[in-house]
Amino acid sequence: MTADFGRQFKVAAAEGEYAAEISGRLRHSAEAGAELPAVGDWLAAELLPGEKRARIHGVLPRRSKISRKAAGTPVREQIIATNVDTLFLVTSLNFDLNIRRLERYLIMAWNAGAQPVILLSKADLSEAGFRERAAAEVSLAAPGVPVHIVSAQTGEGMEEVAAYFSGGRSCALAGTSGCGKSTLTNRLAGGELQRTSGIREDDSRGRHTTTHRQMFPISGGGVLIDTPGMRELQLWEGEEDGMSGTFADIEALAERCRFRDCTHEREEGCAVKEALGSGELDAGRLAGYRKTQRELAFLERKEKSRSSAGRGAGSGKRDRKERRSKNWLDED
Template structure:
């Protein structure tokens, strides 16, 4: 799948790019939105006679997925992209730079199994002093993560980013509206693939220009998936691996706490609180760590409650669900 417009899709075939639709059987078999095709998925599809259109019957096993909790109430997973090797987390070098929000993007990347890379965009619009301060702040919350300063206007950093596509690798862009994702995509692809727009001058925040997910081929091989800007980024359940990867410094400090089950709040002998008090650990980073832990715990409780409600509905419903979930490749 190369593009998702909500109700319509595009897929790449041996005969070029065709439009696509999900089969009724596929919609009936899936357990939820996260099981339906996403940009980056490999599909089993049937060409419709006399049309450049296919009907999708199945999704081949994914080797990874980038997902978040969908906005709004019920608790459900939203797939951002599938089968991605590298996730570019883009944040612009202006007053919209937010390291706490950046931590959430890193959690999403580490949990998905992709390699996160941070792109500090619009380098041509900031002062040298602001650039140096931003680099220091971002480096402090992203230990071990590659960071590139880029400008689609001047070309700074573009060659370094293009190197990630070597060997036909799949990459994706994520970040808030107005951070320059679409402009970077056009510069990397060498054409006007995506519509672009400016930012509001009063608060440096962007306007939505990308409203769908789209895969763009790169000149030297590989593909880049551009995604709509996110105002709200809530972690998806089970992101403990992403939490550990993003907050590796706090996890390392926790090994020195007196108590194994230390919550890093008021316990005696807490190495994490001691580091925050001495200035070794940024206090805001510890607050973000605790907040994310609470959100993940809340999602886990909600999921357990939902699973319990499903079991109480009776075995007949569960048996029907199990029959529907059989692998589509085993069916005639």
């Protein structure tokens, strides 16, 4: 699948690209819990004779899956892209740079089975001093993750980014609206394929221009999936692997705590508290770790509540209480 427009799709076969629809059997199976196809999926599809249309009958096994919690209720998963080797986490070098939000993107990438790479975009619009400080701060929050300062306008850093597509690899872009994903897509694909727009001057926030997910071939080999900007990233359940990858430094400290069930609050012999006191661990990073733990625990409670059979009359009160406690999901 090369494009998802909501109710319409595009697929690529050896004979070319086709408009596609999902078969009734597959859609019925999805209602029973099976997953619908997403951009990046390899498919079992029927090419309709004499037409430039195809009918999708099935989804082949995936090697990676990038997803998040869909907005609204009930709790459900929204698949962003599949079979991705490298996930570019794009954040612009302006006042919209947010380390805590970047940590959430890292969790999503590690849990998906994709290699995260951070792109600090729009380097041509920022001063050298700010760029250096931002890169240093991001590197501390993402140990071991490649960080590149790039500009699609001047070409700075684009050779390093293009190297990730070697060997026919699949890459995807993720980030907030206006961080420069579509401009990067146009630069890498060698044409004006995606519509772009500027940012608001008062708060450096971007305008929402990309409204669908689409795959583009990259000259020299490989493909790139551009995705709509995420105004809010709510993590999907079962992100433990992503937590370990993103907060490996905190979890390594926790291994040295005196008590295995240490909450890192008031216990004696807490290595995390000691690191916080000595300045080895940043207070904001620890706050992000705790906030993410609360969010994942919340998702687990919601899923258990949704799947439990025969809810009692008191469940409505519990649900209302959980909805009132959701304020910690808001971005800093």
